[in-house]
Amino acid sequence: MRRFLDVLYSAAGGVAALSILAICLLVSAQVGLNILARIGGPALSFTIPSYADFAGFALAAASFLAMAYTLRAGAHIRVNLLVSRLPERGQWIAEILSLALGAGIIGYATWFSVLLLAESWHYGDTSPGMIPVPLWIPQLSMVVGLGLLTVALVDTLIQSIRNRAPVVIDFGSE
Amino acid sequence: ETWDMPTPYGDATFHTQNIRTFAEDVAAATDGALAITVHSANSLFPHAEIKNAVRSRQVPIGEFFLSRLSNDDLAYGLDSQPFVATSYDDAARLWEAQKPVVTELLAKEGLMPLFSVPWPAQGLYTNGEIKAVDDLAGLRFRAYNAALEEFAALAKAAPVQVEAADIPQAFSTGQVEAMITSPSTGANSKAWDFVTHYTAIDAWVPKNIVVVNQRVFDGLDPAVQEAVLTAAAAAETRGWEMSKAEAAEKTKVMEENGITIVQPSEELVAGLQAIGEAMLEKWNETASDEAKAILEAYNN
Amino acid sequence: MAELSDPVIFGILLTLLIALLAAGVWVALSLMIMAFVAIVAFSNAPAGLVLATTLWGHSHSWPLAALPLFILMGEILLRSRLSEDMFSGLAPWLTRLPGRLLHVNVLGCAIFAAVSGSSAATAATIGRMSVPELKERGYPESLILGTLAGSATLGFLIPPSIILIVYGVATEQSIARLFIAGILPGAMLVALFGGYVMVRAWMAPDSIPKEDDTMSLREKIVASRRLLPVMLLIIGVIGTIYTGVASPTDAAAVGVVLATVLAIMTGSFGRKEFVEALMSATRTSCMIALILFGAGFLAIAMGFTGIPRNLAAWIGTFDLSPNALLAVLTVFFVLLGCFLDGISVVVLTTSIILPIVQAVGIDPLWFGIFLVLVVEMSQITPPVGFNLFVIQGLTGQDILRVARAALPFFLLLMLGLLLITVFPGIVTMLPNAMGN
Ligand code: NA
Ligand code: NA
Numbered sequence: 001m002r003r004f005l006d007v008l009y010s011a012a013g014g015v016a017a018l019s020i021l022a023i024c025l026l027v028s029a030q031v032g033l034n035i036l037a038r039i040g041g042p043a044l045s046f047t048i049p050s051y052a053d054f055a056g057f058a059l060a061a062a063s064f065l066a067m068a069y070t071l072r073a074g075a076h077i078r079v080n081l082l083v084s085r086l087p088e089r090g091q092w093i094a095e096i097l098s099l100a101l102g103a104g105i106i107g108y109a110t111w112f113s114v115l116l117l118a119e120s121w122h123y124g125d126t127s128p129g130m131i132p133v134p135l136w137i138p139q140l141s142m143v144v145g146l147g148l149l150t151v152a153l154v155d156t157l158i159q160s161i162r163n164r165a166p167v168v169i170d171f172g173s174e
Numbered sequence: 175e176t177w178d179m180p181t182p183y184g185d186a187t188f189h190t191q192n193i194r195t196f197a198e199d200v201a202a203a204t205d206g207a208l209a210i211t212v213h214s215a216n217s218l219f220p221h222a223e224i225k226n227a228v229r230s231r232q233v234p235i236g237e238f239f240l241s242r243l244s245n246d247d248l249a250y251g252l253d254s255q256p257f258v259a260t261s262y263d264d265a266a267r268l269w270e271a272q273k274p275v276v277t278e279l280l281a282k283e284g285l286m287p288l289f290s291v292p293w294p295a296q297g298l299y300t301n302g303e304i305k306a307v308d309d310l311a312g313l314r315f316r317a318y319n320a321a322l323e324e325f326a327a328l329a330k331a332a333p334v335q336v337e338a339a340d341i342p343q344a345f346s347t348g349q350v351e352a353m354i355t356s357p358s359t360g361a362n363s364k365a366w367d368f369v370t371h372y373t374a375i376d377a378w379v380p381k382n383i384v385v386v387n388q389r390v391f392d393g394l395d396p397a398v399q400e401a402v403l404t405a406a407a408a409a410e411t412r413g414w415e416m417s418k419a420e421a422a423e424k425t426k427v428m429e430e431n432g433i434t435i436v437q438p439s440e441e442l443v444a445g446l447q448a449i450g451e452a453m454l455e456k457w458n459e460t461a462s463d464e465a466k467a468i469l470e471a472y473n474n
Numbered sequence: 475m476a477e478l479s480d481p482v483i484f485g486i487l488l489t490l491l492i493a494l495l496a497a498g499v500w501v502a503l504s505l506m507i508m509a510f511v512a513i514v515a516f517s518n519a520p521a522g523l524v525l526a527t528t529l530w531g532h533s534h535s536w537p538l539a540a541l542p543l544f545i546l547m548g549e550i551l552l553r554s555r556l557s558e559d560m561f562s563g564l565a566p567w568l569t570r571l572p573g574r575l576l577h578v579n580v581l582g583c584a585i586f587a588a589v590s591g592s593s594a595a596t597a598a599t600i601g602r603m604s605v606p607e608l609k610e611r612g613y614p615e616s617l618i619l620g621t622l623a624g625s626a627t628l629g630f631l632i633p634p635s636i637i638l639i640v641y642g643v644a645t646e647q648s649i650a651r652l653f654i655a656g657i658l659p660g661a662m663l664v665a666l667f668g669g670y671v672m673v674r675a676w677m678a679p680d681s682i683p684k685e686d687d688t689m690s691l692r693e694k695i696v697a698s699r700r701l702l703p704v705m706l707l708i709i710g711v712i713g714t715i716y717t718g719v720a721s722p723t724d725a726a727a728v729g730v731v732l733a734t735v736l737a738i739m740t741g742s743f744g745r746k747e748f749v750e751a752l753m754s755a756t757r758t759s760c761m762i763a764l765i766l767f768g769a770g771f772l773a774i775a776m777g778f779t780g781i782p783r784n785l786a787a788w789i790g791t792f793d794l795s796p797n798a799l800l801a802v803l804t805v806f807f808v809l810l811g812c813f814l815d816g817i818s819v820v821v822l823t824t825s826i827i828l829p830i831v832q833a834v835g836i837d838p839l840w841f842g843i844f845l846v847l848v849v850e851m852s853q854i855t856p857p858v859g860f861n862l863f864v865i866q867g868l869t870g871q872d873i874l875r876v877a878r879a880a881l882p883f884f885l886l887l888m889l890g891l892l893l894i895t896v897f898p899g900i901v902t903m904l905p906n907a908m909g910n
Contacts, residue, residue, distance in 0.1 A: 017756040020542045027543075027727035034349075034719040037332055041312060045332035047323070052335060056534035062542060063533055063763035066756050075757040076500045076764060077863045079856075081872040083498035098499040105506050112526035119230060123283055124246070128222070130320040132245035142530055171757075171870060178519070178778060185825050186646035211780065215644035217821040218777045223531040232523050337536060338643075340721050342650035343634065347718035364648035 005155055006072075012148055013069030019062035023055045050129035057138035064145025068152035074171040088165060095166045096157065103153035110146040117143050175394075177210045180218035180227065181237040186362065188416045189291060189382050190214045193237060196289075196384075196409040203401035208394070210235065225385070229283050234390040240276070240290065240383045244319075248457065249275045249465035252472075253292070254380045255457060256325055257450025259472070262418055265292050265379035271471035275464045276383075286391060288406035290383040291413030294356045294421030295376035299369045301351065303436060307445030316341070316353035321453065325354075328449045342368055357424035366431040373436045374425070375446055384409075478516075480784045487512055491813055495857050501873075505768030505813075505858070509775035517778035524778075525771055532770040533763070536723060537591065537636055542759035543726035544595035547733045548602035549751035549758075554737030556703050557603035561611075563701035566694040569685040573671035576613060576621050576682070579604050580667045583625035584660065587632035589711050589729070591639070591722055593853050594762055597626035597864040605868055612683040616879040617674060619869070623861045623876060624883025625667055627850035630816070632660040634715075634722040637849055640817055641842045644824050651905040652842050658900050659843055662893065666886045703736045758867050765863055766815070773818030782810060782819075786826035796834045800895060803827065804848060804888075811852020815860060819852065820845060843894065843901045851887045854880040 030048050037045035048054075070076055083094045117139045119125075126132035160167045179197070183190050190212070197210035219227045224236040225243070244251025252258060252272055259268040269290060277287055298304060300313070310329040317323040317333035326333035331352065336344040344350045345368035354377050365372070384406070391399065429435050438446070458466065478486075487508055494504035506525070513521040551557045561575060568574045582600040590596050601622045608618045630637045633653035642649035675682045689697065711729045714720035720728055737743035776782050789802055810819050824845075831841050853861040854877065862873040862880070869876075894900050 013753065013756060016760065017752045020546060020756055020759070021752065023539050024543055024546070024727045024730050027539075027724050028731050031714060031720045031724050031728055034334075037314075038717075038719055045314075047317075047333055047335055049320075049323070052337065052536040052539075053534075055539045056536050059535075059539045059542065059763075060530075060533035062756065063760055063767075066760035067764060070757045070760040070764075071500075073757055075761050075867065076502065077761055077866050077873065078498050078500045079495045079873055080498055081874045082496045094498045097497055098503075101494070101499055101507060102503045105503055105510060108510075108522060109506070109525050109529060112522035113529060115523070116526040116530060119226070123229070125226065126245040128242045128245055128319075130323060138534065139530060142533065146529070171867070176518075184644045184646050185828070213777055214825050215821060217644075217825065218774060219527065220531045220535075223527050227524075227527055230520075230523050230527075232520055232527060336721065340723075342648065343653070343715075344718065344721065346650065347716055349718035349721065362646040362648075364651060367648060367650045 009068045009072050009148065009152060012065045016062045016066035019058040023058045026051055026055055050131040053127050053129040053133065060138055061141035064141045067145050068148040071149060071152050074169050078170065080170055091166045092160070092164065095160050095168055099153055099157040099160060103150060103157060106146060106153060107150045110143065110150050113142050113146050175208050177208065177234045178213060178218060179210050179235045180213045180224050180233055182216055182221035182224065182239065184215040188420050192291060192409055192413045192416055193384065195412065196405050199405035199408060200402055203405060204398050208398050208402070228385055228387050229285060231387050231390060235384065235386045237382055237384045240381045247279055247465060248461040249279060249468055252465065252468055254378050255321060256377050256453060257447055258454065259379055260295060260376040262379065262414065268472050269381065271468045275468050279464070280385060284388050285385045286388045288384045288386050289410035289413065290381045291410060292379045292381045292417050294358055294417055294424065295379045296354050296356050298373040298375050299353050299355065299360060299365055301370050303371050304373055304442060305439050306441045307449065310352065313351045314349065316350045324453055325449060328452055345369060357428060358420055361424040361427040365428060366433050369433065371434045371436055372428055373438050375438050480781050483516055483779065484781055488813060492857065501863065502764040502768035505772045509772040512775040512779050519778045524774055528771045528774050529767050532767055540590065540723040540726035541592065541595050541762065542755060543730050544590050545598045545758050546751060546755035547729040548599035549755045550730065550733040550737055552602045553747040553751050554743040555740045556737060557607060559700040559740070560603065560704045561607045563698050565685045566689050566697050572675035574682055574685055575608060575611065576617055576671045577668055579621040580625045580664060580671065583628050584632065584664045585708060587628040587660070589725060590629055591634040591636040593627050593629035593850065594860045594864050596629035597622060597861045598758060598868070600626065601865060601868045614681050617671065619865060619871065619876050619879035620883055621667065621671060623854045623865055623880035624886065626861050627853050627887070628660055628663060630846050630850055631656045631663065633657070635846070637816055637820060637846055638842060641820055641824065641845060644821060645828055645838055647838055647842055651839060655839055655843050655901050655905045656846065657904055659890065659894055662900060663890050666890060667883065670882060670886055703740055707732050707736055761867055762863065769815040769818060769858065773814060773822060776814065776822055782822040783826055786823045790826065790830040796836055799830070799834055804891065807848040808851060808855065811848065812855050813858045815858060816849030816852045819849060837902065839905060840898055840901045844891065847887055847891050851884055854884055
């Protein structure tokens with residue numbers, strides 16, 4: 001189970017990274033086409049339809065899918081200056097509280113993002129750009145990403161409770 | 175009761191000013207029983223989310239640009255189809271034909287249109303005069319939707335996607351050399367900083383629409399409902415007059431600031447009309463029956 | 475609970491936020507929880523649906539797409555020899571200047587601000603390269619962090635600028651003029667920051683490490699060869715914007731491609747380094763995105779509760795003189811900026827503030843720049859300051875410590891505010907010269 005979850009978080013992180021790469025390639029391709037049009041004149045002028053929309057959707061995927069992976073890597077920001085001065089038991093209680101509150105609000109967000117997707121699906125909402133994209137498709141990344149973050153928060157909470165001491169290590173902290 | 179009302183445009187826009195007057199009218203007519211708080215300039219929800227926020231009753235009422243929905247049904251977008259309705263009279267007739275269809279489409283999402291107000295007719299911004307369609311050939315032309323891209327292609331111009339906020343920079347760096355937009359947008363973005371000529375081709379007269387959630391509306395006291403509908407009807411009439419005044423005033427502002435205002439030559443008009451017809455032919459291939467019915471009603 | 479007054483509600487919410495942050499709840503989640511409480515307790519809006527709409531609505535914006543790309547560019551530069559080369563090339567020229575290589579932070583941010591529209595991207599890109607180099611050379615940490623946090627705020631003032639676009643669109647001011655208006659105040663801040671570094675170095679000369687000072691002019695020029703790749707990168711990115719083949723957002727992608735090519739050409743950068751850079755950029759941009767979502771939800775919650783709007787209207791009731799009004803607004807914005815991000819501060823209050831400001835005869839163009847300076851200050855004040863978050867992400871130093879290092883720069887921004895108020899020409903001179 002531990003291994004399965006870790007692979008799951010990393011895999012989603014990998015897809016997020018690929019999404020960033022996709023934004024980069026898409027935009028570079030358009031800049032390349034702009035340069036071609038500048039050299040070759042209007043006859044050689046092409047645009048990638050809705051490229052700004054697609055870059056935006058890839059950004060959403062990158063942001064949401066990386067959330068659990070980023071949490072487990074300790075890269076989400078928090079103020080640890082005060083907590084770190086508490087005795088270990090105090091730190092542990094604060095961590096459990098943080099994880100429980102976090103799981104609560106993100107679980108809540110996940111549930112309502114499912115409702116939002118269901119509504120987009122029900123009404124057949126599409127993006128307004130040159131290429132109409134059914135909105136539920138990019139919104140899927142939101143549901144999956146938030147769902148994974150909920151899982152990761154609960155997972156870490158269970159780890160922390162079992163461990164009877166704090167388990168979250170922030171990236172770069174000394 | 176208090177209603178939060180998200181709108182996409184800033185306080186200096188006549189649409190927003192009209193809506194603020196509408197809110198005051200409602201408050202006055204209902205003795206404060208219904209107060210509408212206007213959240214302008216996307217300060218509550220981004221433009222793209224306003225319609226759905228009203229649909230799911232996050233807010234009871236909201237405003238958006240009607241032809242944003244053309245991907246859902248082409249019926250929404252006829253007011254942004256180049257050279258279909260090019261004057262306020264045409265636009266009023268088009269809205270008359272469009273209204274029942276749009277009302278029915280929106281009803282499927284639990285929404286009810288209250289009123290719709292046009293932007294001034296869209297003109298052509300360029301550096302140098304455009305005497306005929308041929309003069310557009312080779313120009314980098316701002317296109318932000320499928321219709322404009324097609325328009326650019328038919329005019330043999332090169333379509334470039336530029337977001338509204340990037341327009342001044344795009345002109346000053348030569349990323350674009352021509353665009354079509356209203357005199358309001360031209361004057362407000364101080365177009366004289368980056369173009370020399372405005373040709374009043376009146377390409378189309380797009381509209382904003384204000385919608386209310388049907389269930390929320392039905393829950394109102396009948397007297398309050400009546401007050402809202404009365405204020406809405408007044409807002410529509412007032413908004414169209416404001417739009418006409420705006421068109422004249424903003425064109426004058428541009429002229430005063432050194433932009434050459436050009437009435438299009440007959441040759442240019444004929445060329446643009448031909449492009450419009452070609453586009454409409456293609457439009458007919460994909461339009462829904464409802465959308466075609468609007469065009470039919472409008473043409474007869 | 476409608477009987478509670480707005481300042482009391484504001485106080486309750488702020489206390490809640492501080493308690494959550496102090497308990498170690500992640501910043502983004504603290505913002506979301508605070509916003510949730512605000513909506514449920516003090517408005518009639520359905521919190522869950524609004525939360526989902528905000529998350530979606532803020533996640534796919536096109537101008538934001540540049541952020542991960544600029545971060546990725548910084549990560550690539552860090553892992554190649556390019557950042558080291560830049561420092562070796564600059565070092566010989568800065569040895570005589572008090573503060574030496576600390577000026578790389580100030581000037582690097584100023585140059586990069588001409589490419590990027592946001593402060594966070596500027597902090598992430600320059601900080602990625604400069605922090606490890608400066609640390610290794612033994613510069614005092616508080617000055618490394620402070621110069622970076624402070625100078626990165628130039629991202630908003632020197633065009634292009636996301637915040638000026640937001641202000642220009644909301645108030646229908648010419649964005650072109652706002653951009654031009656930001657140039658001189660930007661230069662003024664560069665001078666203030668650079669001057670401050672020199673004063674600090676002059677006061678405690680031993681704190682600044684010695685750089686090799688024996689080179690002849692010829693040797694210095696030879697050493698500058700190493701600046702060439704970085705110069706090519708900057709010219710390439712700025713060049714694509716100003717020749718019009720790329721928008722400012724597009725330019726970020728050009729930056730990534732050029733940085734990758736140059737990194738490979740200068741050696742020691744391969745697939746392994748690229749994957750590391752990409753994964754690190756993924757984490758950092760996800761961290762920033764989640765906080766932006768939290769801040770966005772809080773902004774909507776504030777919109778529904780009407781607190782910023784009511785406070786702004788309340789200020790309007792005092793009929794203050796222009797200078798008194800500006801002083802009160804500065805305090806108001808600094809307070810709001812402590813827990814809202816700058817863009818939200820602007821959109822939530824301009825509708826009320828701008829008419830008040832115009833009524834006393836203040837030029838809205840000038841006010842836009844005034845607002846940007848205040849927003850820049852909010853970037854480096856805790857608990858919610860995006861430059862602080864980015865720098866914590868880069869260095870692992872807690873945001874409170876970073877905020878302390880940034881405090882002098884907060885005061886310098888305040889001084890900048892005073893200067894443009896006393897000499898409004900700093901703002902209006904260039905746009906007026908554009909003429910009609
Ligand atoms: Na900038
Ligand atoms: Na702050």
